Amino acid sequence: MNARNELIGWLRDAYSMERSLETTLKKISQSDKHPGEFRAACRKHLLETQQQSQTIESLLKSLGSDTSTVKTGIGLLMETVKGAGAVVSHDHVVKEMITTYASEQFEIACYEAIVAAAEVAGLPLVAESCRQMISDEKNMAQTISDLLPGMVHSYLGEHPLPKAA
Numbered sequence: 001m002n003a004r005n006e007l008i009g010w011l012r013d014a015y016s017m018e019r020s021l022e023t024t025l026k027k028i029s030q031s032d033k034h035p036g037e038f039r040a041a042c043r044k045h046l047l048e049t050q051q052q053s054q055t056i057e058s059l060l061k062s063l064g065s066d067t068s069t070v071k072t073g074i075g076l077l078m079e080t081v082k083g084a085g086a087v088v089s090h091d092h093v094v095k096e097m098i099t100t101y102a103s104e105q106f107e108i109a110c111y112e113a114i115v116a117a118a119e120v121a122g123l124p125l126v127a128e129s130c131r132q133m134i135s136d137e138k139n140m141a142q143t144i145s146d147l148l149p150g151m152v153h154s155y156l157g158e159h160p161l162p163k164a165a
Contacts, residue, residue, distance in 0.1 A: 003121040004063070010114050011060050011126070012068040017110065018053040021103060025049060028100070033093050035151055041143045042100075048136045055133070059126050094155050097148055104141035108134055 025046040029039050057067055089095060111130045118126035 003117055004123070007114065007117040007121050007123065007126065008060065008063055008065045010110070010117060011056055011063075012065070014107075014110055014114060015053060015056040015060065015067045017107060018049050018056065021049050021107075022046060022053070024096075024100065024103070028096060034096070035147065035154070038097065038144070038147050038151070041140065041147070045136070045140045048140075052133050052136065055129050059129060062125070063123075091155065094152060097144060097151055101141060101144040101148065104137050104144065107137045108141065111137065 025042045028034055029042040029046055031039065034042075060066055111134045114130045115127045115134070118124070118130065
């Protein structure tokens, strides 16, 4: 196994992941169903996500590779299908917030693995670029974590559950 080749594959996956997340962040940031603070955080993170996509594309080019059109296309399709399915549930706003939080945690883990692989492969620029991405993802995850309880309280206040007998 060649650490550099594995790293390139993981960077291609990360590129697909970031491009897919752009779809979700754009949709949430434009939806008046979500709290203003969450929409604002998603708008800010959308810009970060677009920058991350560009950074990953540049890193791949510097390593003599490119993005995977197939992986990116499949990722975008899956994100669209996932988004369409979430809208039909009555509590989709809460579920989207939870899913977005989970996505941020997944991204953090992916970038931590890429940092480790870059260190093994002797590619400090890749490692440092991904450390910055980890910082962005942690900030967004913390924002969602801070907003989620209030969102759930608000949602349940608007949609009270039947009292237990």
